[in-house]
Amino acid sequence: MRDKVVQVLEIKMIDKRVNTFEEALQGIADSSTVLLGGFGQAGSPVELIEALIDQGATNLTVVSNNAGEGEFGLAALMKAGRIRKVICSYPRSSGSFIFEELYESGKIELEIVPQGTLSERMRAAGAGIGGFFTPTSAGTLLSQDKEVRQIDGKDYVFEKPLKADVALIKAHTADRWGNLTYNKSARNFGPAMAMAADLTIAQVQEITNLGEIDPEHVVTPGIFVNRVLEVKLEN
Amino acid sequence: MPLNRNQIAWRIAQEIEDGSYVNLGIGMPELVANYIPENREIIFHSENGILGMGPQPEKSEEDGDLINAGKKPVTLLTGGSYFNHTDSFAMVRGGHIDLCVLGAFQISKNGDLANWATLDNSKPPGVGGAMDLAVGAKNIFVMTEHCTKDGTPKIMEECSYPLTGQGVVNTIFTDLAVIDITSEGLKVREKINEISFMELQNKTGAPLIESDIKELSPPVL
Numbered sequence: 387m388r389d390k391v392v393q394v395l396e397i398k399m400i401d402k403r404v405n406t407f408e409e410a411l412q413g414i415a416d417s418s419t420v421l422l423g424g425f426g427q428a429g430s431p432v433e434l435i436e437a438l439i440d441q442g443a444t445n446l447t448v449v450s451n452n453a454g455e456g457e458f459g460l461a462a463l464m465k466a467g468r469i470r471k472v473i474c475s476y477p478r479s480s481g482s483f484i485f486e487e488l489y490e491s492g493k494i495e496l497e498i499v500p501q502g503t504l505s506e507r508m509r510a511a512g513a514g515i516g517g518f519f520t521p522t523s524a525g526t527l528l529s530q531d532k533e534v535r536q537i538d539g540k541d542y543v544f545e546k547p548l549k550a551d552v553a554l555i556k557a558h559t560a561d562r563w564g565n566l567t568y569n570k571s572a573r574n575f576g577p578a579m580a581m582a583a584d585l586t587i588a589q590v591q592e593i594t595n596l597g598e599i600d601p602e603h604v605v606t607p608g609i610f611v612n613r614v615l616e617v618k619l620e621n
Numbered sequence: 622m623p624l625n626r627n628q629i630a631w632r633i634a635q636e637i638e639d640g641s642y643v644n645l646g647i648g649m650p651e652l653v654a655n656y657i658p659e660n661r662e663i664i665f666h667s668e669n670g671i672l673g674m675g676p677q678p679e680k681s682e683e684d685g686d687l688i689n690a691g692k693k694p695v696t697l698l699t700g701g702s703y704f705n706h707t708d709s710f711a712m713v714r715g716g717h718i719d720l721c722v723l724g725a726f727q728i729s730k731n732g733d734l735a736n737w738a739t740l741d742n743s744k745p746p747g748v749g750g751a752m753d754l755a756v757g758a759k760n761i762f763v764m765t766e767h768c769t770k771d772g773t774p775k776i777m778e779e780c781s782y783p784l785t786g787q788g789v790v791n792t793i794f795t796d797l798a799v800i801d802i803t804s805e806g807l808k809v810r811e812k813i814n815e816i817s818f819m820e821l822q823n824k825t826g827a828p829l830i831e832s833d834i835k836e837l838s839p840p841v842l
Contacts, residue, residue, distance in 0.1 A: 425669040425706075426692035427685055453745075476747035479692065489745045496745055501668065502710030502753035509707045521756040522714060525787035527738070528752065570703055571670050572686040577705040605705070 402564040402614050403593055407437035410587050410615040414443045414552050417470075421508065421579040422450040422460060423555035426479065429572035431556040432459035433617045434589045438554070444468045449508075449550060451501065451575060453477035453485035464488060471495035473548070475504050498528065503545055505578045511547035512581020512610070519544055553583035557606065560590040561597075564611030565604045573605065580610040589617040622815060623796035627842040629764055631656040633722055633794050636762070641719040642666055642712075644754060647691040650722040650764050656842075666718055668750040670709050673701025690750065713750065714757040721758035723751065725765045725793075727780040730827035732790040732802040734763065735782035748785070755786030767795035768824055776800070776807065777826030797821060799837060806830050811837035 404410045411434070414420070420438075424430030439462060446469050453472055454461030461484040463469060472494060477485055488494040499507070500522045510518055519542035523529040533544040555576040557566040566588055568576055580586045588606075593616045624632070630652035637643060637653075639661040645651050654676070657663050665674040667689045674689060675696035683694040697703075712718055727735040734755055738746040755761060768774055776793060792810075793800045798821055799811040808830045812821055818831050
């Protein structure tokens with residue numbers, strides 16, 4: 387009798403852990419919109435992004451605060467010619483030469499979104515909100531062609547939710563239910579992106595047993611996460 | 622002598638009230654943190670998710686997961702906290718940040734700020750968090766040289782570069798003067814002794830108001 391109960395529990399077990407990059411990235415289609423976590427290198431899922439080159443998806447629209455640096459991670463994916471369009475707040479960082487080359491030769495499209503608007507648009511998508519009015523960008527080039535409404539005497543710009551097919555994020559600790567904690571300022575866009583995508587894949591430093599993350603410390607609840615892959619990195 | 626950047630930073634730091642939540646823009650404004658008077662507790666916010674940001678660590682203590690908005694390694698003070706971008710910009714837009722210090726390409730007489738793009742379209746633009754900070758912080762101080770390298774005034778009737786925010790600047794701190802943007806116009810609060818009011822006016826692209834101007838005299842830094 388006892389054995390039977392255990393068996394039933396095992397069948398119903400939720401397990402979001404995957405063991406390989408192939409499993410983690412399975413099913414990402416060409417022309418997808420992909421959210422990439424990170425602010426500069428902090429929180430950037432570099433290993434997942436590089437594995438996406440091998441996975442092969444192309445013609446991607448990528449949402450990322452920055453446009454990559456050096457020739458690794460996002461810059462490597464760009465160099466491989468997989469990205470059609472980048473949506474970001476600040477593409478010009480020192481070392482973003484791959485993006486700049488592609489931009490200047492007209493090989494990549496760029497949409498600039500103010501940083502707070504970028505994260506709020508993803509939060510809205512994840513929260514089922516049909517858009518919002520923000521004072522950010524009122525009276526500037528970035529609100530051209532957008533609805534502007536005066537609310538209590540102040541101008542606000544209508545911004546739509548930014549939904550995506552896939553999110554690749556980096557967190558610190560996960561469990562098999564996909565609960566996540568982050569490390570310091572590497573948290574940045576992770577929680578908003580996890581909410582906004584149909585398929586959220588997190589690379590983490592460590593996967594622990596269920597119950598080992600203090601419930602009070604869970605930052606992204608597992609409901610927003612589909613797959614977790616342990617990628618141990620040296621500090 | 623016109624102020625050097627450290628001296629402009631020093632002057633701004635004297636103006637920051639005890640207990641303020643402050644965001645310092647990337648680049649020159651970051652210097653302000655070095656000159657906060659002792660006995661004032663100021664909490665620095667970094668838009669990538671830090672409150673209670675501390676100074677740059679020793680090389681051996683650097684942590685790639687603990688950086689500021691300029692992506693340089695920083696530390697966290699005791700009592701500091703981490704949070705995600707959505708919460709961070711709720712603090713910004715929601716009027717919870719007392720003061721933001723930003724750099725500028727141009728400032729207009731009514732407080733319009735241009736600091737994110739020029740008219741050169743060959744390079745990709747980047748706005749970062751500047752537009753959110755410009756509209757959201759309770760006070761905006763601009764830290765800038767009075768003129769560009771070729772002597773063109775940065776303070777003008779109307780900005781010719783794309784705006785970051787409309788009517789957002791409260792006070793401009795330059796290497797020559799401290800100027801408040803008021804409903805009556807650009808009021809010179811302080812200037813260095815070496816130049817006359819007329820000389821300062823000639824270096825400014827919009828009319829200045831002269832009333833009870835004090836000397837701008839920082840220590841040697």
